[in-house]
Amino acid sequence: MKLHELTYLVVDDLELMRAVTVNQLRALGCEKIKTARNGAMGLDILRNSKIDVVLCDWNMPVMSGLDLLKTVRSDPKMVKLPFLMITAEAERQRIEEVIQAGVSGLLVKPYNAGNLRTRLEKVLSGPARPSNGLTPTNRPAGTSSAHTYNRRATDTTLAPSRILVVDDYPVTLRLLEQMFKDEYQVVTATDGLSALALCRAEPIPDLLLMDVMMPGMDGFEVVRQLHTRPETAQIPVIFVTGSADEETRLKGMELGAVDFVLKSSDPKALRAKVRNFIKYIDMRRKLQADFDAMLDASMLREDVENTTRHDIKGSLAGIVGMVQNLADDDTMHPRHVEKLRLVEKTAQQVIDMVNLSGELYKMETGNFKLKAVPIDIGDILHRIVDLSRSTFFDKGLTIEVDTDTPVGTELPQALGDANLCYSMFQNLIKNACEAAPPGTRVVVALRDEAPLRIEISNHGVVPPELRDRFFDKFSTSGKTGGSGIGTYSAQLLAKAQNGSIRMDTSDADNRTAITVTLPRHTFDPTTPNA
Structure with missing residues (x-):
């Protein structure tokens, strides 16, 4: 439109x-x-x-x-x-x-x-x-951002400011043009009507240097006409005139001129005044250009991230599909099928990580919308612990889930998102197992409270210098290749599900515990499928 x-x-x-x-x-x-x-x-x-x-x-x-x-x-x-x-x-x-x-x-x-x-x-x-x-990510895989959006370059180098010089006397006009053409774009006009036309055309002048006394339309009338239109009302005007009359000067200033300079003045003084005023104009132009560049860079970065995320997911989905076809082949040896299923599971985990990165971005920017449902938090914890036992077998760790629910009764359910909970507790339990000394115990305790409380504890303490920034982004200590985003993302995931997370470490007991709370799902017999 x-x-x-x-x-x-x-x-x-x-x-x-x-x-x-x-x-x-x-x-x-x-x-x-x-x-x-x-x-x-x-x-x-x-x-x-x-x-x-x-x-x-x-x-x-x-x-x-x-x-x-x-x-x-x-x-x-x-x-x-x-x-x-x-x-x-x-x-x-x-x-x-x-x-x-x-x-x-x-x-x-x-x-x-x-x-x-x-x-x-x-x-x-x-x-x-x-x-x-x-930005939307449903464009074809491989589409580059350069072909998607025609964005201007983020170079904030400014073109020289544009000065309009107006004088009916050719010698003065030429003199002023020569005085400023090395630093600025200089446009000239010999009468008021021509000056108005140039001021109303793009690009609009940044500054107007104008004589007062001109035939037809004098400088004062030009300024009055400029102020009648919003697009020209803010063009600054410096009168350059041969009249030293104080009344004339005051009249020009009352009309809105920013300065009043005599033609007989030292040219260096005029150059200095123009240069100082153009500095102010250029500061505003540079600020606008910087803001435009920041916005363009942000949009480009978002586009690249979303395109990359989309393309990675597309490629991995293709791998999963091919692996599934191979694994479903009746002629495939069971041992090979087992390895193919492991490849399929690993590729699916990477897809889940890519999806999670998008969700974390939404959380960081305040745009995540939780669709909370009842989830079997006990099953999630047991699955992660079983996987951790095999992963950390060589450390000789004892890793267990402890619940306060009587034997034979169902474990309580949390109200949240199963995928987010799995990612959060997988990170926290993995961190605990990595920090625990060989041959010690890591306990994942599920407490049936309102809200539900899940505590992950291990031997060892968090270094003092890390304790105050334990959940900060990129905070890590003593882990080769650690990114420092595991606990940071865990905090985001907990808060996004209306829960909380905290860390307690005790030098006296030589123990560290991470406590997560999540809303508890309350069974309502009057609600279908509750």
Whole structure:
């Protein structure tokens, strides 16, 4: 759809800024515009009206722009809604936060209608960013991100700033052009009407150096005309004139000129003034370019990760299929079938790991949705312990499951996700077995409480320097090849299932225990299949 066909929601707590954005949209031919003075009011409009694009300020009372964005991205009905954040923020960490939250584009204040149009066109032509930047992964295997999206390069090198010089006297015009052409893009005009036309065409000048007294339309009238249109109202103007009259100078300043320079002044002074002002303009342009590059890099990284994850799963699924066909062949020797089944199981475990990496990313970005069901947590623990006994046989460990449930009664069930629980406890039990000294015991205790409590204990203590950051990402100690994400992912998995996790280590007892709690499933005889 074209820009003028869309319906816009402008959210800003300042009435003046709402009016500026609305006027700039209207200058682009957009008339279907709704406004809100905070995120909460904006959310109400979004839930009751059809909105195509959101233009939102960041810092607002009641509900900030970031909170509104997070709410929008968590709603399945609005998850792909184009969301342009308008901000004066310059702190990189905060910008990364809004990028992770799934913003479609960033627009740095102050801006003009030309900047706004550029950002809107990019937001509408680029890929949707559902779920904090998670992009769809259902494209054909092997599709490269370079062919999927036509993104601009992330090089933030700026083109020279553009200066429009306006003077009806050819000698002065040529002098000013020569003075600045080595540093900036210089465009010239000999009268007010030509200057207006150049200011209304892309690319809009970054700065206007203009004479006051010109035939037809003087410099003052040019400034008045510039201020009647949102796309040109913010072009800064420096008057360069031969008039030293104080009244003329004050009139120019009242109209909004940023400076007033006499033609008889030292050219070096004019160069210095222009250079200082262009520095400010370039800072804003660089900030916008940096934000665009950060957003592009984030989208590219997400695309590559998702494409890679999709392609790996596709290849592994093919391997599993071929192995299954071989194992089902009646002519295959039983010993070979056994090995093929082991290959099949290993490949399936890798697929599960790839799937888990996607789920962990959702958890990190706050977009994971738990579909909790009753799970046989006792069976999961027994299966992991049985596997661990064979894996750590050479260490002579005694690995056992201890329950407080009377013999002959069913073990309690947890309420969560079976795959997530298996991954979490497999990591924790493996860590305990690796840390336990040879010939010692590792006990996995299941306690029938509300919530359920699962404690994994082993001999040995966590090093003092690691205790305060035990669940931090990439924290590891004493393990060759350890990644330091096992306990970190366990914490994510526990919290994602509405549970908790903690570590206790005792130098006196020479023991370490990891305690996980999970919601307990309560059997309801009135519910079918409870």
